[in-house]
Amino acid sequence: MDATALWQRYQDWLYYHDGLGLYLDISRMRFDDEFVASLLPKFDQAFKAMDALEQGAIANPDENRMVGHYWLRDPDLAPTSGLKREIVETLEKIEAFTQKVHQGEVKPPQTPKFTDILSIGIGGSALGPQFVAEALASEHPALNIHFIDNSDPKGIDRVLAKIGDRLKSTLVLVISKSGGTPEPRNGMIEVQNAFSAQNLQFAKQAVAVTGVGSKLDQQAHAEGWLTTFPMADWVGGRTSELSAVGLLPAALQGIDIRGMLAGAKAMDIATRKPQVKTNPAALLALAWYYAGNGKGEKDMVVLPYKDSLLLFSRYLQQLVMESLGKEKDLDGNIVYQGIAVYGNKGSTDQHAYVQQLREGVPNFFATLIEVLKDRSLPAFEVEPGVTSGDYLSGFLLGTRQALYENHRDSITITVPEVNPQIVGALIALYDRAVGLYASLVNINAYHQPGVEAGKKAAAEVLDLQRKIIQVLQDAGQPLSLKTLAERAEVADQIEVIYKILRHLASNQRGVVLEGDLGKPGSLMASYS
Numbered sequence: 001m002d003a004t005a006l007w008q009r010y011q012d013w014l015y016y017h018d019g020l021g022l023y024l025d026i027s028r029m030r031f032d033d034e035f036v037a038s039l040l041p042k043f044d045q046a047f048k049a050m051d052a053l054e055q056g057a058i059a060n061p062d063e064n065r066m067v068g069h070y071w072l073r074d075p076d077l078a079p080t081s082g083l084k085r086e087i088v089e090t091l092e093k094i095e096a097f098t099q100k101v102h103q104g105e106v107k108p109p110q111t112p113k114f115t116d117i118l119s120i121g122i123g124g125s126a127l128g129p130q131f132v133a134e135a136l137a138s139e140h141p142a143l144n145i146h147f148i149d150n151s152d153p154k155g156i157d158r159v160l161a162k163i164g165d166r167l168k169s170t171l172v173l174v175i176s177k178s179g180g181t182p183e184p185r186n187g188m189i190e191v192q193n194a195f196s197a198q199n200l201q202f203a204k205q206a207v208a209v210t211g212v213g214s215k216l217d218q219q220a221h222a223e224g225w226l227t228t229f230p231m232a233d234w235v236g237g238r239t240s241e242l243s244a245v246g247l248l249p250a251a252l253q254g255i256d257i258r259g260m261l262a263g264a265k266a267m268d269i270a271t272r273k274p275q276v277k278t279n280p281a282a283l284l285a286l287a288w289y290y291a292g293n294g295k296g297e298k299d300m301v302v303l304p305y306k307d308s309l310l311l312f313s314r315y316l317q318q319l320v321m322e323s324l325g326k327e328k329d330l331d332g333n334i335v336y337q338g339i340a341v342y343g344n345k346g347s348t349d350q351h352a353y354v355q356q357l358r359e360g361v362p363n364f365f366a367t368l369i370e371v372l373k374d375r376s377l378p379a380f381e382v383e384p385g386v387t388s389g390d391y392l393s394g395f396l397l398g399t400r401q402a403l404y405e406n407h408r409d410s411i412t413i414t415v416p417e418v419n420p421q422i423v424g425a426l427i428a429l430y431d432r433a434v435g436l437y438a439s440l441v442n443i444n445a446y447h448q449p450g451v452e453a454g455k456k457a458a459a460e461v462l463d464l465q466r467k468i469i470q471v472l473q474d475a476g477q478p479l480s481l482k483t484l485a486e487r488a489e490v491a492d493q494i495e496v497i498y499k500i501l502r503h504l505a506s507n508q509r510g511v512v513l514e515g516d517l518g519k520p521g522s523l524m525a526s527y528s
């Protein structure tokens with residue numbers, strides 16, 4: 001296509017949201033009109049399914065639950081007045097609690113005000129809050145936020161060391177929808193231990209965000225934590241940023257949560273339109289379908305050219321991959337669906353893997369995110385007539401063009417600046433694009449059976465660990481791994497047993513492995 005035809009194509013396919021000042025350009029995806037026409041019947045179905053979902057249908061049949069994250073942004077859409085009340089009251093409670101924390105009315109026992117937040121959660125209970133903190137928190141926020149999002153002891157130690165003696169003025173948020181996920185549970189117990197070590201009362205500085213009646217909810221009530229915020233079962237973890245999960249930490253940092261909700265609501269209205277060409281989420285879904293042939297054959301590389309959007313790709317990784325990465329379709333056929341997502345930021349990544357994107361295996365499509373406003377301080381020229389921001393813009397435009405010339409497609413999203421409305425709008429845009437794409441490829445976007453299977457497998461490993469320690473203790477003498485496995489009645493698990501023992505032996509846990517470490521089969525294990 002020559003330059004004139006491309007310019008025309010750009011204008012033909014450009015989407016612009018007037019209220020948000022957001023542009024979506026899919027002109028550099030090489031689909032044609034015939035392809036678009038072929039997808040329209042699927043889109044009709046997708047729009048209908050989305051409409052039913054918003055009306056409160058059981059959109060997640062496996063877990064028999066509604067999918068209502070759109071109601072969070074417009075409570076009037078909630079299917080019952082009870083649900084509407086729940087949303088409005090939670091929001092008001094977040095704001096009232098935040099105000100009290102900021103004013104020192106809710107305070108830790110030993111200091112006049114809270115200074116820090118320690119947010120403990122994983123997956124959807126961490127990625128949204130992390131993304132939003134990075135994107136929107138000011139350099140001097142009302143409270144500094146820290147995250148524990150793993151069961152890594154060293155990682156936990158690092159976070160606690162960073163907080164140091166400010167633990168006495170740290171508000172701990174334990175965020176877990178289910179209230180039973182092992183990683184946040186472990187993080188919570190470790191933090192409780194750190195509180196005890198400093199003679200601090202954990203309950204007086206702790207808040208839970210969790211499902212009503214969950215284990216965590218019961219614990220928070222029984223121990224008299226500061227308060228709890230409910231997480232509804234109709235909000236999935238990966239779409240929970242605009243529920244208490246994301247709004248509470250954001251508000252505490254001083255971020256304008258009403259602005260985020262307003263931006264998301266505006267985008268929801270735009271993406272509710274049942275016409276592909278004027279619906280930005282449908283345009284994204286169309287582009288994804290085209291790129292990967294409706295089978296995820298190409299990876300989605302997300303490159304925001306703005307440091308504050310660094311974590312957007314990581315946030316999208318869960319949203320897209322946990323939603324779309326499914327073995328079976330809605331009819332039970334094996335389909336192995338999904339779209340792989342990765343990326344960090346431009347232009348930084350141009351000095352890392354963009355070499356491969358430009359010249360190597362063409363197994364991806366790029367999503368470039370452009371932010372028009374460079375900075376709030378006055379422009380500064382790094383050479384006559386040129387600023388750092390001009391360079392950044394040039395790098396983005398250059399990459400887009402170079403990719404296209406080398407037959408690598410890209411989408412470009414352009415926003416005026418990174419503010420609460422835009423962050424809310426981006427979250428909403430991708431929520432809907434994922435939902436529509438899932439309908440196009442006929443899968444359930446709202447469950448995660450694979451993750452549940454992984455959790456079960458991990459629990460089995462820990463059961464095995466308990467069992468083999470018992471066998472070693474009972475034996476009272478060194479055992480070969482083969483004998484150990486036989487005595488534990490799990491002869492087929494010898495490799496896992498070896499790995500468990502090697503980990504325990506590396507951590508002064510009473511297990512000793514003797515022999516040639518390069519020949520695991522020859523090792524003798526004992527317990528002392």
Ligand SMILES: O=P(O)(O)OC[C@H]1O[C@](O)(CO)[C@@H](O)[C@@H]1O
Pocket residue numbers: 122123124125175176177178179180181184236237238322448451452
């Ligand atoms: O908030 P919870 O229940 O602790 O779950 C955390 C995460 O674990 C998952 O259930 C599975 O990874 C995610 O969907 C979820 O965001």
